[in-house]
Amino acid sequence: MARAVTTQRKALNTAVAWTVGLLIFFPILWTVLTSFKTEAEAIANPPVILFFDWTLENYGVVQERSNYMRFLWNSVIIAGGSTLLGVLIAVPAAWSMAFVPSKRTKDILLWMLSTKMLPAVGVLYPIYLLCIQLGVLDNRVALVVILMLINLPIIVWMLYTYFREIPGEILEAARMDGAGLKEELLYVLTPMAVPGIASTILLNFILAWNEAFWTLNLTSVDAAPLTAFIASYSSPEGLFFAKLSAASTMAIAPILILGWFSQKQLVRGLTFGAVK
Amino acid sequence: MGRITLDKVRKSFGEVEVIPPLDLTIEDGEFVVFVGPSGCGKSTLLRLIAGLEDVSGGEIRIDGQDATMVPPAKRGLAMVFQSYALYPHMSVRKNIAFPLRMAKMDAAEQERRVKAAADVLNLTDYLDRRPGQLSGGQRQRVAIGRAIVREPAAFLFDEPLSNLDAALRVGMRLEISELHKRLKTTMIYVTHDQVEAMTMADKIVVLRAGHIEQVGSPLELYRNPRNVFVAGFIGSPKMNLVDGPIAASHDAATIGIRPEHIRVSDEAGDWLGKVGVSEHLGSDTFFHVTCEGISEPLTVRVGGEVDLRYGDKVWLSPDPDHLHRFDDKGLRIA
Amino acid sequence: MAPAVFLLLVWMLVPLCMTLWFSLRDYRPLRGGDLGFVGLENFARFVSSSSFWPAVLTTVLIVGGVLLVSIIFGVLLAMLLDQPMWGQGIVRILVIAPFFVMPTVSALVWKNMFMDPTNGVFAHIWRAFGADPVVWLTDVPILSLILIISWQWLPFATLILLTAFQSLDSEQLEAAEMDGANPLARFFFIALPHLSRAITIVILIQTIFLLAVFAEIFVTTGGAFGTRTLTYLIYQRVLESQNVGLGSAGGVYAIILANIVALFLMRIVGKNLDR
Numbered sequence: 001m002a003r004a005v006t007t008q009r010k011a012l013n014t015a016v017a018w019t020v021g022l023l024i025f026f027p028i029l030w031t032v033l034t035s036f037k038t039e040a041e042a043i044a045n046p047p048v049i050l051f052f053d054w055t056l057e058n059y060g061v062v063q064e065r066s067n068y069m070r071f072l073w074n075s076v077i078i079a080g081g082s083t084l085l086g087v088l089i090a091v092p093a094a095w096s097m098a099f100v101p102s103k104r105t106k107d108i109l110l111w112m113l114s115t116k117m118l119p120a121v122g123v124l125y126p127i128y129l130l131c132i133q134l135g136v137l138d139n140r141v142a143l144v145v146i147l148m149l150i151n152l153p154i155i156v157w158m159l160y161t162y163f164r165e166i167p168g169e170i171l172e173a174a175r176m177d178g179a180g181l182k183e184e185l186l187y188v189l190t191p192m193a194v195p196g197i198a199s200t201i202l203l204n205f206i207l208a209w210n211e212a213f214w215t216l217n218l219t220s221v222d223a224a225p226l227t228a229f230i231a232s233y234s235s236p237e238g239l240f241f242a243k244l245s246a247a248s249t250m251a252i253a254p255i256l257i258l259g260w261f262s263q264k265q266l267v268r269g270l271t272f273g274a275v276k
Numbered sequence: 277m278g279r280i281t282l283d284k285v286r287k288s289f290g291e292v293e294v295i296p297p298l299d300l301t302i303e304d305g306e307f308v309v310f311v312g313p314s315g316c317g318k319s320t321l322l323r324l325i326a327g328l329e330d331v332s333g334g335e336i337r338i339d340g341q342d343a344t345m346v347p348p349a350k351r352g353l354a355m356v357f358q359s360y361a362l363y364p365h366m367s368v369r370k371n372i373a374f375p376l377r378m379a380k381m382d383a384a385e386q387e388r389r390v391k392a393a394a395d396v397l398n399l400t401d402y403l404d405r406r407p408g409q410l411s412g413g414q415r416q417r418v419a420i421g422r423a424i425v426r427e428p429a430a431f432l433f434d435e436p437l438s439n440l441d442a443a444l445r446v447g448m449r450l451e452i453s454e455l456h457k458r459l460k461t462t463m464i465y466v467t468h469d470q471v472e473a474m475t476m477a478d479k480i481v482v483l484r485a486g487h488i489e490q491v492g493s494p495l496e497l498y499r500n501p502r503n504v505f506v507a508g509f510i511g512s513p514k515m516n517l518v519d520g521p522i523a524a525s526h527d528a529a530t531i532g533i534r535p536e537h538i539r540v541s542d543e544a545g546d547w548l549g550k551v552g553v554s555e556h557l558g559s560d561t562f563f564h565v566t567c568e569g570i571s572e573p574l575t576v577r578v579g580g581e582v583d584l585r586y587g588d589k590v591w592l593s594p595d596p597d598h599l600h601r602f603d604d605k606g607l608r609i610a
Numbered sequence: 611m612a613p614a615v616f617l618l619l620v621w622m623l624v625p626l627c628m629t630l631w632f633s634l635r636d637y638r639p640l641r642g643g644d645l646g647f648v649g650l651e652n653f654a655r656f657v658s659s660s661s662f663w664p665a666v667l668t669t670v671l672i673v674g675g676v677l678l679v680s681i682i683f684g685v686l687l688a689m690l691l692d693q694p695m696w697g698q699g700i701v702r703i704l705v706i707a708p709f710f711v712m713p714t715v716s717a718l719v720w721k722n723m724f725m726d727p728t729n730g731v732f733a734h735i736w737r738a739f740g741a742d743p744v745v746w747l748t749d750v751p752i753l754s755l756i757l758i759i760s761w762q763w764l765p766f767a768t769l770i771l772l773t774a775f776q777s778l779d780s781e782q783l784e785a786a787e788m789d790g791a792n793p794l795a796r797f798f799f800i801a802l803p804h805l806s807r808a809i810t811i812v813i814l815i816q817t818i819f820l821l822a823v824f825a826e827i828f829v830t831t832g833g834a835f836g837t838r839t840l841t842y843l844i845y846q847r848v849l850e851s852q853n854v855g856l857g858s859a860g861g862v863y864a865i866i867l868a869n870i871v872a873l874f875l876m877r878i879v880g881k882n883l884d885r
Contacts, residue, residue, distance in 0.1 A: 005694045013695040020690065021704035027761070028707055030731065031719050043729035093614035108615060110876050115622045117872035119822050121841045122861035123625035125632060125848045130625075149621040156614055172328050173361035177422070178349035178378035187374070191365040210712040212825035217849065227825070230714040234721075234829040241723055248715045259710030260703050266766075267773050 028252070035059070035245035042241040058246035065243075068250060071229035075251075077140050078215070078225050079208035082147035083201055086155045089148075091197070094159035098166075109160065116153040120213045131218055140223040143215060147208045155204055158265070162196025199265040202258060209255050226251040278339065278429035278462030279304045280325060285334035287320055287486075294320050295486040297334060302430075302464065302479075304339075307456050310466045311473040312483035312509075318466045319434055321483070325464065326355050326432050338429060349378070354423035355432040358439065360415045362407040362422075368394075369403040372421040379426075393421040396455070413444045420455070430462035437472065449475060470510055474498070482506050504606040507532045513562060515600070516574045522547075528601035528609055535562065535577035537598035540584075545591025549574070551584050565592060626865070632858035640852045652859035659856075661843055668752065669839040673820045675756035676763055677813055683760075684767030684812065685805065691768070692775045702772075709765040713825035720758045721747060721830045751835040759826055763819075767812045774808035775801070807878070814875040818868060840864060 022029075033049070034042050041052045062068055097105045127146065128137075136142035166189065174188045212227040219228055230251055233244050259266075280302040287295040295317050302308050310318040323329040325336060327348035336344045343351050354375070362371050369390055370377075376386045394400045397417040407415055416436060423431055433452070437445045453476050456463050467473055473480050474494045482489040482497065482505075490502040494510075501507035507515050511534060519530045539545065540563075549567035559580050564573040576592060584590060601609040633652050636645040656662060691702055708716065724731045725746035733743035746754040778801060786796050822841055831837045833846060844864060847857030 010694050010696065013690070013693040014697065017690050017693070017695050017701045018697065020687065021701040024761070024764070025704040025707055027716070027719055027724065028711065030723060031715075034723065047731065047734055089614050089617065093612075106880065110880050112615075112618055113879065114869075114872050114876055115618050117818050117868050117875070118622060118626075119841065119861075119864045119868045121822065121824070121844045121848075122865040122868075123629055124845065124861070125854050125858060126625035126628035128849070129628070149617060152614060152618060167359060167361065169357045169359050169361040170363065172348075173355070173357055173422075174363075174374075175328070175348050176326060176353070176355045177375035177426075179374075183378060188363060192363075206710060210710070212713045213822070216714075216825060216828060217845075227712055227714045230712065230718060231825070231829050233718055234714075241729065244718060244722060248719055252711050252715050255710050255712070256707060259707070263702070263706055263769065266706075266709070267770055 028256070031245045032249050033245075034242055035249045037242050037245075039240070039242045042245070058242045059250070062243055062247045062250070066229060066232065066247075068229065068247070071224060071226050072250070074140060074219075074223055075209060075225035075227075078143045078147060078223070079205050081140075081144035082151065082208050083155075083204045085144060086148040086152050086204060087159075087197065087201055090152060090155040090159050090200075094156050094163055097156075097160050098163035109157065112153040112156055116150070120150075124217065127214075128217065137218060138220045138223045143218060143223055143225075146214050146218070147211055150211070150214070151204050151207055154207070155200055158200040158203065159196060162200070163193060165196075166192050199262065202262045203265045206255055206259055206262060278302075280430060280462065280464075281335075281337040281340075282325070283335040283337065285321075285324060285336060286332045287317075287324055287329065288332045293486070295324070298486070298488060300481065300488065300491070302462060304462055305460045307453075307463045307465065307476060307478045308481060309473040309477035309479070310464065310481050310483055311468065311470055312489075314468055315485075316483040317486040318468075318483050320486075322355075322432055322434055322464060322466045326353055327351050328355075352426075352429040353432055354426050354428035354430075355434065356416075356419045356423050356436045358435045360407075360419040360439075362415060362418055364407055367404050367406060368399060368410070368418050368421075371407065371418055372399075372425055375422060375426045389425045390421075393425045396424070396458075397421050412440050413448060416440065416448060417451075420452075424455075424459070428461065430464060433463065433465040435467055436465075437467070438469075445472075452476065471512060474510065480510075482509060500608070501532075501600065502608050504530055504532070504602050507600055507602070513575045513577070516572075518570055518572075518574075520569070520571075522569060523601075526599065526601055529604040530602040530606070531594075532600035532602065533574075533594040534598065535575040537595040538574065538576045539593045539595065540576060540578055540582065541591045541593070542589070543591065545593040547574075547592045549590055549592055551586060551588045551590055553586070554584065556580065563590075565590060567592065629858045629861050629865075632854050633862050635855050637855040637858075638853050648855065652855045653862070656847075656856055656859045656863065661838065664836060665838050665840050665843040668837060669821065669841075671752050672755055672759065672823065672837075672839060673817060675752070676759045676820055677816060679756065679760040680764045680767040680816065681809060681812065683764055684771050685802075685809075687764070687768040688771035688775050689801075691772050706765045706769055708761050709763075709769075711762070713762065714829050716762055717758055717826040717829045720754075720761070725754055747831055748835055751831055751837045755826060755830065755837055758830070759820070759823060762826075763816055767816070770812050771805060771808055774805050778804045811875070811878060814871055814878070817871050818875070821864070821868060821871075840867075 035058055036054045036056070037048070037052050038055060038057070041048055097109060131137040131139070131142055134142075170188060170192070171184060174184050179188065210227070212231075215225050215227045216231060219225070230247060233240065233247060282298060282300040284297040284299060285295065286293070286297045298321075310321060312318050320329060324331050327343070327346065331344060334344075335342060338351060338353075363374065366374065372390045372393055373386045376389060390403070391400075394403055397420060399414070399417055399421060402410060402414060402418075407418065410418065419436070436452075437448055440448060449472060452463075452465075465472075465476060477494055479491060480494055480497055481491050484505055490497060490506045492500075497506060497510045501510060501515075504517065508517060513535050515532045515534050516538075517530055517532050523529060523531045547567040547570065549565040549570075552564040552566055552573055554564070555562040557580070561578055561580055561582060563576045563578065563584060565576055566573045574592065603609050634647060634649065636648045636652075637643065638645065687705060691698065691705065695701070722730070727733055727743045727745045730743075730746075732746065736743045744750065782800055782804075783796055786800050791799060823839065824841055824845065827833060827837055827839065827842050833842045838846070840860070841864065844857050844860040847853050847860060
């Protein structure tokens, strides 16, 4: 039984929590607000918070100057492609681990996870060299494959935990009800697995979108995604806060929205099921 | 029709033999309960009949036809699982219709049967809900509904009430019995609860370690347990079992006497004891009495009006007509 | 299962063997390429170079600092978010949001809009109190990086600890209350032990990711002002100065280090798998 709490206590909790929450969120909020200011307002002292001339000018400038859409498109292709490819490869693997486990299943799973722990910098040069040799440096397909491989252990793992939650009795019930293998897959297993697969896709899309080691080191122009686009702002150039904010807002907005949907999956996916 | 015969059916998992060769006949229309402590093989036996496990030897016949190698869906049996095993993504209607859909029955007939089943089970108002929106008892009914629409030769129940709370369990027990009276279809019911077995069964099969200890009607088992195990397992509170010199004086290794077959007196009797804890049910009272020369306290059942207090001295006398005697192998002495 | 296993095996083994191979050779693509087998010399030189120990120190400071901040504040935040309040869901979203910001964005936003000594928000605040603005990334570079990286990882720690908190049976706390434990004792004797597993997991997972922190340094200081971590040092050796042999030896060290942490993590995960 949860105990009833006095209204005063609840109000105090609310006040403290909202203050802390807004403080943590402030950099994001500030970035979004600044993106609508003029460059002069962006550095005004004291800072203007809400009462300024809202303008969309910065977004236009950013697009014009660096062709934002191309970077966005690269991000979509790389994050989306690597996630989908990963799921395609992982579904059969996770499936057989969950429903036809063998004595080695556990070891294989743990080994897969351990490959995720391999520090990227340790294999940076070999991968770099291989990309040069194969002529795929700054190539979207190469990044799709590399990010897929990086996230494959997490994808397999998440799918495995979701599949394992489908109770065996349901499959037996379907068999008693006269479902053959085909019907079992079509009417019972797939509909039950879809939410898990969707969550897996969501979280891995986010992880791939934000990946910033390989995308920075293996791209220059053609395949560069948003991570690299933002990094190009790292050398200051006169008044650029508002433009930087606009560029940042565009880079994080889609993923912030997706991220809010994936809070639960985040715990499951990133702790490998060790915290529930 | 639903006459099920097991002929030397055997099951082992690897090296471990969970069910040694076993013979059993279940007559058409009978309500048979498999009962025993956990791990006695009762669920495995049910799953062998269902076809969810393959037998390691022997033959299963349904209505005289060899069904040993027939896949589960083709045996004409329906099963209600412990976890209900409802399809969470389908509405109640679709859950109940699923076996009919698998049998490619035409839509009108499907609808008619689902309606009829929902009517019997009071589910008509819930047909468009998902299982997640139902209470435990309602889910149980959906699982039963999914079983009855198939009009099977027999129903198999695997501990169907163990996930329900006590009050609901009593209600569902009556509903299932009622259903059996109405459908007159063979039902095989697995439980570890001897009260469920006693109240519902036409025939009880007591299992221990894969062996059948005794088969018979509830009262037969209650009155004439074939061995010490059945004597101790059937009946609540449990039969008092006494061994040592007192048993020897009755020419037995162990004697058993049910709580209601002990006479209580404050003046004279066979055994002198001291009253311990008493449990008042209102109609009846159970006394736990420690007697000289008997290691375990005896449970005695008397009418609710008898007034004895903790520490009182009493004389107990077993009713000789209801005294059960067992030999050193635990078997009943006739 | 086979294709996934095969792919991962190739993905792991090929580069790993190449790194091992390079680490045993004097390989400098810009100065004549492969200059032959040198045994373990690269390993010795990597450790004895003047930048090694400072890099170790920087790594320890950053990883340790971020862990400290995210665990302590993570526990406090998780406790706060577990209290009854209005708009809990929204506060949760606000707190978690930084985790979804891409590393290059958060590093640049902090570097420019907050830590900039003339126009940053911090500079405004400092001036408002009549103090001289701090030149964050030059004067206290490691502290600045800890701040930035903690901001990114605090949500992760909070979310996991909150999940663990919510699985704590409130009856346990009430039992402790009946047994005469005051709030502080309840926290230290009941809540904290309950969280210990989650805390261990946060520490292990974050350590693995924090050891590999790259983008945040890349776009803020570029490794200057003593912010060169081991990872960054290896990156510079390999790609900037193109001393592949030396860098690969560093890479081997990094792999060994990460594997030690991973070993502990895998043991916890493996135990969990059996249940």
